[in-house]
Amino acid sequence: xxxxxxxxxxxRAHLLLHSLSENDTHCIQFSxxxxxxxxxxxxxxxLYIRVNGxxxxxxxxxxxxxxxxxxxxxxxxxxxxxxxxxxxxFEASVSAERRGYIAIDDILLLNYPCYKVPHFSRLxxxxxxxxxxxxxxxxxxxxxxxTEPFLLERRNGxxxxxxxxxxxxxxxxxxxxxxxxxxxxxxxxxxxxxxARGAAVSNFAELIVRVxxxxxxxxxxxxxxxxxxxxxxxxxxxxxDGPVIxxxxxxxxxxxxxxxxxGVGSLTYKVWHLEPDTEYRISVLLTRPGExxxxxxxxxxxxRTKCAExxxxxxxxxxxxxxxxxxxxxxxxxxxxLTRCHTYSVSLCYRYSTPAGGSAGNNATVRECxxxxxxxxxxxxxxxxPFRSVHVRLALENPEGKxxxxxxxxxTEEDIPGGIVPESLTFTxxxxxxxxxxxxxxxxxxxxxxxxISYQGIESSDPGINVPGPRRTVSKLRNETYHMFSGLHPGxxxxxxxxxxxxxxxxQTALTExxxxxxxxVFDYEDVPAPLSESESTITVLLRPALGRGAPVSAYQVxxxxxxxxxxxxxxxxxxxxxxxxxxxxxxxxxxEAQSKGTPHYYTAELPPSSLPEATPFTxxxxxxxxxxxxxxxxPSKNYLVFFQAISNFRGETxxxxxxxxxxxxxxxxxxxxxxxxxxEDMGLILGACAGGLVVLILLLGAIVIIIKKGRDFYSYSxxxxxxxxxxxxxxxxxxxxxxxxxLDCSMTExxxxxxxxxxxxxxxxxxxxxxxxxxxxxxxxxSSLLGGSPRRHCRRKSSPYHxxxxxxxxxxxDLLQHINQMKTGExxxxxxxxxxxxxxxxxxxxxxxxxxxxxNDRHRVKLHSLLADPNSDYGNANYIDxxxxxxxxx
Numbered sequence: 001x002x003x004x005x006x007x008x009x010x011x012r013a014h015l016l017l018h019s020l021s022e023n024d025t026h027c028i029q030f031s032x033x034x035x036x037x038x039x040x041x042x043x044x045x046x047l048y049i050r051v052n053g054x055x056x057x058x059x060x061x062x063x064x065x066x067x068x069x070x071x072x073x074x075x076x077x078x079x080x081x082x083x084x085x086x087x088x089x090f091e092a093s094v095s096a097e098r099r100g101y102i103a104i105d106d107i108l109l110l111n112y113p114c115y116k117v118p119h120f121s122r123l124x125x126x127x128x129x130x131x132x133x134x135x136x137x138x139x140x141x142x143x144x145x146x147t148e149p150f151l152l153e154r155r156n157g158x159x160x161x162x163x164x165x166x167x168x169x170x171x172x173x174x175x176x177x178x179x180x181x182x183x184x185x186x187x188x189x190x191x192x193x194x195x196a197r198g199a200a201v202s203n204f205a206e207l208i209v210r211v212x213x214x215x216x217x218x219x220x221x222x223x224x225x226x227x228x229x230x231x232x233x234x235x236x237x238x239x240x241d242g243p244v245i246x247x248x249x250x251x252x253x254x255x256x257x258x259x260x261x262x263g264v265g266s267l268t269y270k271v272w273h274l275e276p277d278t279e280y281r282i283s284v285l286l287t288r289p290g291e292x293x294x295x296x297x298x299x300x301x302x303x304r305t306k307c308a309e310x311x312x313x314x315x316x317x318x319x320x321x322x323x324x325x326x327x328x329x330x331x332x333x334x335x336x337x338l339t340r341c342h343t344y345s346v347s348l349c350y351r352y353s354t355p356a357g358g359s360a361g362n363n364a365t366v367r368e369c370x371x372x373x374x375x376x377x378x379x380x381x382x383x384x385x386p387f388r389s390v391h392v393r394l395a396l397e398n399p400e401g402k403x404x405x406x407x408x409x410x411x412t413e414e415d416i417p418g419g420i421v422p423e424s425l426t427f428t429x430x431x432x433x434x435x436x437x438x439x440x441x442x443x444x445x446x447x448x449x450x451x452x453i454s455y456q457g458i459e460s461s462d463p464g465i466n467v468p469g470p471r472r473t474v475s476k477l478r479n480e481t482y483h484m485f486s487g488l489h490p491g492x493x494x495x496x497x498x499x500x501x502x503x504x505x506x507x508q509t510a511l512t513e514x515x516x517x518x519x520x521x522v523f524d525y526e527d528v529p530a531p532l533s534e535s536e537s538t539i540t541v542l543l544r545p546a547l548g549r550g551a552p553v554s555a556y557q558v559x560x561x562x563x564x565x566x567x568x569x570x571x572x573x574x575x576x577x578x579x580x581x582x583x584x585x586x587x588x589x590x591x592x593e594a595q596s597k598g599t600p601h602y603y604t605a606e607l608p609p610s611s612l613p614e615a616t617p618f619t620x621x622x623x624x625x626x627x628x629x630x631x632x633x634x635x636p637s638k639n640y641l642v643f644f645q646a647i648s649n650f651r652g653e654t655x656x657x658x659x660x661x662x663x664x665x666x667x668x669x670x671x672x673x674x675x676x677x678x679x680x681e682d683m684g685l686i687l688g689a690c691a692g693g694l695v696v697l698i699l700l701l702g703a704i705v706i707i708i709k710k711g712r713d714f715y716s717y718s719x720x721x722x723x724x725x726x727x728x729x730x731x732x733x734x735x736x737x738x739x740x741x742x743x744l745d746c747s748m749t750e751x752x753x754x755x756x757x758x759x760x761x762x763x764x765x766x767x768x769x770x771x772x773x774x775x776x777x778x779x780x781x782x783x784s785s786l787l788g789g790s791p792r793r794h795c796r797r798k799s800s801p802y803h804x805x806x807x808x809x810x811x812x813x814x815d816l817l818q819h820i821n822q823m824k825t826g827e828x829x830x831x832x833x834x835x836x837x838x839x840x841x842x843x844x845x846x847x848x849x850x851x852x853x854x855x856x857n858d859r860h861r862v863k864l865h866s867l868l869a870d871p872n873s874d875y876g877n878a879n880y881i882d883x884x885x886x887x888x889x890x891x
Contacts, residue, residue, distance in 0.1 A: 001033075001101055001102070001103035001104075002042075002043070002092045002094070002101065002102040002103070003101055004036075004042040004043050004094045004095060004097070004098050004099055004100050004101065004102065005098050005099055005100075007094045007098070008094065008098070009094050009095060009096040009097075009098055010093065010094060010096075011093070011094045012091055012092065012093045012094075013091070013092045013093075013102075014089060014090065014091050014092075015089070015090035015091075015092075015104060016087060016088075016089050016090075017087060017088040017089070017090075017107065018087070019053075019085045019086065019087045020078075020085060020086055020087070020088070020109070021081075021082045021083070021084070021085040021086075022078075022080075022081055022082065023081055023082050024081075024111070025079075025112070025113050025119055026078075026109060026110060026111050026112070026113075027075055027076070027077055027109075027110040027112060027113055027114035027115075028075070028076040028077075028078065028088060028107070028108070028109055028110070029073065029074070029075050029076075029106070029107070029108040029109075029110055029114075030073075030074055030076070030104055030105070030106055030107040030108065031071040031072060031073045031074070031104070031105045031106040032045055032063065032071070032072055032074060032102075032103065032104050032105075033067075033070070033071050033072075033101060033102070033103035033104075033105070034063060034064075034065065034066060034067045034072075034100070034101070034102055034103075035066055035067065035068060035069045035070075035100050035101055036066045036097070036099045036100025036101075037099070037100070038099060039066050040066065040095070040097040040099045040100060041064055041065045041066055041095045041097060041100070042066065042094070042095060042097070042098075042099060042100025042101055042102050043064065043092055043093050043094045043095040043100070043102050044062060044063070044064035044092070044093045044095065045062065045063050045064070045090065045091070045092050045102055045104070046059035046061070046062040046090075046091045046092075046093070047059060047060055047061040047062065047076065047088065047089070047090060047091075047199065048060065048088070048089040048090075048091065049078055049080070049086050049087075049088060049089075049201045050086060050087045050088075050089055051080055051084060051085070051086045051087075051190075051203075051204055052084055052085060052086075053087075054155060055155060055156065055157070056089060057153055057155060057156075057157050058153055058157040058159060058192075059091075060076075060153075060192050060194060060199045060201050061074070061076065061194045061198065061199035062194075063196075064095070066100060071105065071106075073106070074116075074197065074198045074199075075114040075115065075116045075117050075197060075198035076088065076114070076117070076198055076199055076200075076201075077113065077114040077117045077118065077119045077120075077142070077198070077199070077200040077201070078200075078201050079119055079120045079121070079122065079123075079200070079201065079202045079203055080201070080202075080203045080204075081122075081203065084203065084204075090104055092104075113142065114142065114198065114200075115142075115143065116143060116197035116198050117142060117143065117144070117193070117195065117197055117198040117199060117200045118140035118141055118142030118143060118144040118171075118173070118193065118200050119140070119141055119142050119200060120138055120139065120140055120141075120191050120193075120200055120201070120202035120203075121138075121139040121140075121141065121202075122202075122203060123136065123138060123189075123190060123191055123202045123203055123204075123205040124205055125205050125206040125207075125208060126179075126189075126205065126206075126207050126208065127208035127209075127210060127290065128181040128207070128208070128209060128210070128290060128291070128292070129181070129209070129210045129211070129212055129288065129290045129291065129292040129293045130181060130182055130183050130209050130210065130211050130212065130292070131181070131182065131292050132181050132290070132291050132292040133178045133179065133180055133181065134178070134179040134180075134181045134185075134207050134209075135176060135177070135178055135179075136152055136176070136177040136179065136189055136191070136205065136207075137174055137175070137176050137177075138150060138152065138162075138174065138175045138176075138177070138191030138202060139168065139172060139173070139174045140172065140173045140174075140175070140191075140193060140200060141171055141172050142171060142200075143171075143197075144173055144193065144200075146165050146167065146173065148193055148194075148195050149161075149193065149194065150162040150165060150173075150175035150191065150192075150193050151191070151192045151193070152175075152177040152179070152189055152190070152191060152192075153189065153190050153191075153192050154187050154188070154189055155187055155188040155189070155204065156187065159192075160177050160178075160179060160189075161177075162175040162176060162177055163176050163177060163178050164176045175191065175193075177189075177191075179207060181207065181209045182209065183209055183211060185207065185209055186206075186207055186208060186209040187206075187207055188204040188205065188206055188207070189204065189205055189206075189207055190202045190203060190204045190205065210240075210241040210288060210290065210293070211239075211240040211241050211295070212240050212241070212286070212287065212288055212292065212293050212294055212295030212296070213238040213239065213240035213241060213242055213244055213286040213287075213288055213295045214238060214239045214240050214286065214295040214296045214297070214298050215233070215234065215235045215237065215238055215239075215284045215286060215298030215299070216237040216238060216239055216298070216299075217234050217237060217298070217299060218234065218282075218283070218284075218298060218299035218300055218301045219231040219232055219233050219234050219249070219282055219283075219284055219298075219301045220232040220234050220301070221301060221303050222268065224303060224304070224305055224306055225305065225306055226276040226277075226305055226306045226307060226308035226309075226340070226400065227272065227273060227274050227275070227276060227305065227308065228270055228271060228272050228273075228274055228305070229270070229271045229274060229280065229282065229303055229305060230268065230269070230270045230271075231249070231268065231269055231270075231271065231282055231301060232267060232268050233247060233249070233264060233267050233268070233269065233284050234284070235247060235267075235284055235286060235298075238286060238295075239295075240286070240288070240295050241288055242288055243288060243289070244286045244287065244288060245287055245288060245289055245293070246263065246286070246287035246294075247263070247264045247265075247284065247285070247286060247287075248261050248262060248263050248264060248284070248285040248286075248287070248294070249261065249262050249264055249269055249271065249282055249283065249284055249285070250282070250283045250284075250285055250297050251271055251280050251281065251282040251283070252280065252281055253275065253278050253279065253280055253281075254278075254279040254280065254281055254302070255279075261285065264284075274305050275305065276305055276306065276307050276308035276340045276341055276400075277304065277305060277306065277307040277308070277340065277341040277342045277343065277398075278304065278305050279302065279303070279304045280302070280303055280304070280305070281300040281301070281302050282300060282301040282303070283297030283298050283299070283300045283301070284297065284298045285297055285298075286298075306399075306400065307340065307341030307342075307343060307344075307398045307399045307400045308340040308341065308398075308400055308401075309340065309398070309400045309401030309402075309403070310338065310339055310340055310341075310344070310396045310397070310398060310401060310402070310403040311337065311338050311339075311340055311403075312338065312403055313394065313395075313396060313403040313404055313405035313406070314331050314332060314334075314338075314346070314394040314396055314403075314405050315331065315332050315405065316330075316331045316332040317329060317330075317331045317392065317394055317405060317406075317408045318330060318331070318408075319410050320378075322410065322411075322412060322413055323412065323413060324386035324387070324412055324413045324414060324415035324445070324504070325382065325383060325384050325385070325386060325412065325415065326380060326381055326382045326383075326384060326412075327380070327381040327384065327390060327392075327410055327412065328378065328379075328380050328381075329348070329378065329379050329380070329381065329392065329410075330377055330378040330379075331377055331378075331394060332377065333377045334346070334374075334375060334377060334396075338396070339396065339398060340398070340400075341398035341399065341400065343398060343399060344374075344396065344397065344398040345371060345372075345374075345396075345397050345398075346371075346372040346374075346376070346394065346395070346396055346397075347369045347370065347371055347372065347394075347395045347397065348369065348370050348372055348379050348381070348392065348393075348394055348395075349367070349368070349369040349370075349392070349393050349394075349395060350367075350368060350369075350370075350381060350390055350391060350392045350393070351365055351366060351367045351368075351390075351391050352365070352366055352384070352385060352388050352389060352390045352391065353365050353366075353388070353389075354366055354385060354388075355442055369395075384412050385412065385443065385445070386412050386413065386414055386415030386443075386445035386446060387411070387412060387413065387414045387415065387444070387445050387446040387447070387502075388411065388412055389409055389410075389411050390409070390410050390411070390412060391407050391408070391409050392407065392408050392409075392410060393405055393406070393407045393408070413504075414445060414446030414447070414502050414503050414504050415445040415446060415502070415504050416445060416502060416504045416505045416506060416507045417441045417443065417444050417445045417446065417448060417499075417500040417501065417502050417506075417507035417508075418441045418442060418443030418444070418445060418507055418508060419441060419499070419507055419508030419509065419510055420438050420439065420440075420441050420498050420499065420500060420507075420508075420510035421439065421441070421442060421510070422510050422511070422512060424438050424439035424510075425437075425438050425496075425498065425510060425512045426438070427496075427512070427514050429514055429515060429516050429517055430516065430517055431490040431491075431516055431517045431518065431519035431549065431550060431655075432486065432487065432488050432489070432490055432516065432519065433484060433485060433486050433488060433516075434484070434485040434488060434494070434496075434514050434516060435482070435483075435484050435485075436453070436482065436483050436484075436485065436496060436498075436514070437481060437482040438451075438481050438482070438498050438510070439481060440481060440500070441500050441507060444500065444502070445502060445504075445507070446502035446503060446504060447478075447502060447503070448478045448500050448501065448502060449478055449501050449502060449503065450475050450476060450477060450478060450500075450501050451475070451476040451477075451478070451480070451481070451498060451499070451500055451501070452473060452474070452475055452476075452498070452499050452500075452501060452506065453473070453474045453475075453476060453483050453496065453497070453498050454471055454472065454473045454474075454496070454497045455471070455472055455474075455485060455494045455495065455496045455497070456468055456469055456470070456471040456472070456494065456495050457469035457488075457489060457492045457493070457494050457495075458493055458494065458495045458513070459492070459493040459515075460489060460491060460492040460493065460550075461491040461492075461518070461550060461551045461552075461650050461651075462489060462490070462491050462492065462548060462549065462550050462551065462552070463552070465489045465492055467492070488516050489516065489549075489550065490516050490517060490518050490519040490549045490550025490551075491515070491516060491517070491518040491519075491549070491550020491551045491650060492515065492516050492550065493513055493514070493515040494513070494514050494515070494516070495511065495512075495513055496511070496512050496513070496514055497509045497510065497511050498510050516550065517550070517653060517655075518549065518550030518551040518648055518650050518653055518655050519549035519550050519648075519655055520549070520646075520648065520655040520656055520657035521546035521547060521548050521549060521553050521646035521647075521648055521655070521657050522546060522547045522549060522657065523544060523546050523547075523644070523646070523657065523659045524544045524545075524546075524547065525544060525659055525661070526813070528659075528660055528661065528662075529541065529542055529661050529662070529817070530662075530815055530817065530818035531661075531662045531664075531818075532617055532817070532818075532821060533821070534662075534664060536634075536636040536667065537621050537633035537634045537635070537636060538619050538620060538621040538622060538633065538634060539619070539620050539621065539634065539640075539642065539662055539664045540617055540618070540619045540620075541617070541618055541619075541620065541642060541644070541661045541662045542615055542616070542617055542618075542661075542817065543556070543558075543607075543612060543615065543616050543617070543618045543644055543661075544612075544615045545609070545612040545613065545614065545615070546646035546657065548648050549648075549655075550648070550650070550655075551648040551649070551650035551653075551655070552609065552648065552650075553609045553646050553647065553648055554609070554647050554648055554649040554650075555606055555607070555608060555609070555627075555646075555647050556606065556607040556608075556609065556611075556612060556644070556645065556646050556647075557585070557588070557603050557605065557606050557607075557629075557644075557645040557646075557647070558603070558604050558605040558606075558607070558618065558620060558626075558631075558642065558643070558644060558645075559585045559601050559602070559603055559604065559642070559643040559644075559645050559658065560591075560601065560602055560604045560620060560632075560634070560640055560641070560642055560643075561600050561601040561640065561641040561642075561643065562600045562601070562638055562639070562640060563600075563638070563639035563640065563641055583658075584643075584645055584656045584657065584658035585601055585603075585643070585645060585656075585658065586654070586656055588603050588606075588629075589601070589602050589603060590602055590603060590628075590629055590630060591604065591629075591630055591632045592630075601643075602632075603629045604620060604621075604626075604629060604630070604631045604632060605618070605620075605624075605626035605627070605629050605631050606626055606627035606628070606629050607626060607627070608627070619631075620634065620640075620642050620662070620664075621633040621634040634664060635666075636666060636667050637666050637667065638666050639663070639664065639665055639666050640663070640664040641660055641662075641663055642660065642661055642662040642663070642664065643658045643659065643660050643661065644658060644659055644660075644661045645657070645658035646658070
């Protein structure tokens with residue numbers, strides 16, 4: 001008993017029972033007294049159960065205040081059994097009021113269960129893994145209600161309230177407690193319930209907290225592939241509690257928050273389905289029994305998978321911009337799912353053909369591969385040839401493989417063409433033409449549509465040509481790589497340019513200078529001229545200066561050719577009359593050299609161009625020397641051709657032209673021609689005599705006079721008819737003269753080509769005879785040759801070509817100079833007589849020959865003198881026309 005009034009407030013008194021170790025259910029019963037007169041609390045009475053000499057813990061039952069002046073019985077059900085022991089400790093503490101009494105009495109240990117309080121079933125140990133909640137279930141059997149408090153007491157005195165109370169039967173309740181198990185929470189726990197009737201205490205159960213195992217070392221890498229890693233777990237050393245009942249690996253990409261866990265049944269494991277060229281962190285997980293027995297991941301293995309071959313080639317290669325010399329290309333964007341490696345390269349390879357040197361048709365292929373920057377999906381190809389097919393291919397490559405895309409062909413646009421290679425310009429110059437040929441540009445850069453050729457004279461050796469001349473342009477079709485320039489000046493240098501054109505315009509110009517050849521000089525002779533005069537050993541001709549073509553005339557030569565009558569000489573003469581330089585006389589030879597070599601021609605004179613500023617007479621055979629050449633007198637017994645030759649020499653190029661300007665006939669016996677003429681006159685006399693009379697003679701003379709007035713034979717161009725006055729005495733004289741001249745040494749000059757017609761010769765052709773014994777010669781006029789014949793001449797003396805009063809017909813332009821000279825030197829007949837003769841009327845009898853089918857308008861017809869044996873021989877294919885209001889004046 002404790003008298004509170006005798007003790008200070010807060011003082012305590014303890015009553016300790018002996019330690020008890022029971023094998024069966026038992027009950028401790030005692031009575032307590034707690035009283036104060038004035039109703040104040042004398043203090044507090046508490047009951048502790050100390051197990052195995054441990055700490056008292058918290059009070060399992062307590063009471064305080066004043067409970068009346070009587071004893072109260074309480075039961076204590078302790079469920080601690082052997083081998084454990086417990087001790088009951090009573091503690092009385094004085095209150096601050098210090099009044100009243102606290103007493104305990106009748107402490108009994110009963111060997112049967114308590115009646116007023118329940119008994120707890122044995123509380124077992126609980127083992128949990130750290131971090132998990134430990135569950136304690138306290139089952140109370142006996143008199144109890146759900147309203148009574150159930151507590152879980154830790155050995156250090158901490159109390160945990162029940163999380164749930166569940167009635168199992170009318171006498172059984174189960175209180176559940178949750179304790180968070182951490183490493184520091186491992187301890188002893190017991191169940192307690194108290195009420196006014198008493199208290200129930202269970203045995204102490206141990207809370208065992210286990211630490212899940214964790215490997216000390218990371219796993220080891222055995223092999224790596226593009227999509228897998230083979231590792232060894234390396235779990236021989238762990239931290240934590242065993243036993244290890246399960247092994248797992250946890251892996252994740254280093255840049256990914258997500259991880260995967262695979263259970264492992266062996267010490268090595270192959271991690272599948274990984275991404276190529278990706279860094280992974282792999283850890284090992286160990287699990288012990290119990291919930292939450294899996295420990296923290298061990299140290300990670302950091303490893304990277306290898307690159308895998310690219311998934312496929314790049315696609316979508318297109319050109320977004322096409323220019324003549326560049327292509328802008330793009331393709332699909334790159335991604336890791338395509339490259340399958342973070343280390344990769346994209347290369348763009350292209351090729352195109354370009355013409356190569358050598359034989360035609362050979363092409364060289366240009367190939368090149370360019371690297372594309374990472375993460376780029378476009379590229380610009382530069383320095384490409386225009387209008388060319390470019391084959392492009394993309395290649396995606398990483399350390400494990402390469403994928404090449406399909407080759408795509410693009411064509412660059414056209415551009416202006418390249419220049420024509422100057423070395424391909426080939427030309428053939430002539431004197432007035434140039435044949436030019438070129439090759440297509442090495443770089444056409446498109447479809448050549450045309451060529452443009454321009455040319456301009458820039459220099460000339462001919463002072464008569466104005467340089468620089470006008471620039472002319474010629475266009476040629478694309479397949480015409482040649483051009484013939486015509487109408488050019490000889491000896492002139494032309495600047496020629498050639499350039500090609502495409503749809504984009506003209507290209508570069510190829511330039512070259514081409515000089516035309518010089519031409520042979522040109523003579524100002526419309527036809528073979530007539531000589532001014534001639535003698536037995538000389539002939540005077542008119543030399544006209546030649547016109548240089550491309551180069552000035554360097555020298556003139558007068559060439560004499562002896563005619564031998566052979567076919568070769570005649571053929572060469574016909575050609576040289578046309579002025580063909582190829583048949584001229586390029587090899588100089590003097591008269592002495594020609595005789596020694598037996599050549600028919602020789603240079604009789606060489607004249608400098610300064611000596612012929614204008615047309616100048618020159619006498620062939622004047623026995624003078626001209627620039628080293630002796631002008632030898634001509635042999636009267638030979639026929640000669642006189643040629644005038646001009647030479648142009650410029651820069652080693654020589655051109656020659658020549659023309660026959662005269663022909664000198666030899667003085668020869670021409671008996672046959674004289675006999676023919678005499679025979680014709682004898683026949684006329686015989687016929688006149690046979691006519692038997694003067695009437696016939698008068699008619700014959702009248703007809704002759706009429707014919708002479710009408711005109712000359714249309715075949716004779718330079719015949720001048722004389723007034724006829726014949727009588728019988730003259731006829732007799734001529735007959736006698738003819739017989740005497742039969743034996744004389746005479747010669748007769750060659751008539752012109754147009755005078756050798758039979759009818760004309762029998763009509764009015766007069767023969768001239770030449771006598772070495774100073775015989776009288778007939779002063780009959782001879783005509784000049786129109787095709788190169790020399791005028792008729794006397795061998796010893798030159799007389800007037802016309803008699804006084806002689807009529808002169810129309811004169812050709814080529815014979816005009818000769819006609820003027822003859823009219824000036826004529827005796828008794830000149831220009832005055834010729835002029836007056838135009839006003840003399842012509843007595844022409846109108847006649848119409850119906851037998852020959854002539855026209856009715858017969859008054860204009862020219863009638864010829866009829867031959868004695870042919871009455872129809874007066875017809876000629878010629879007519880007179882009127883002039884100056886006068887009839888029959890022009891033939």
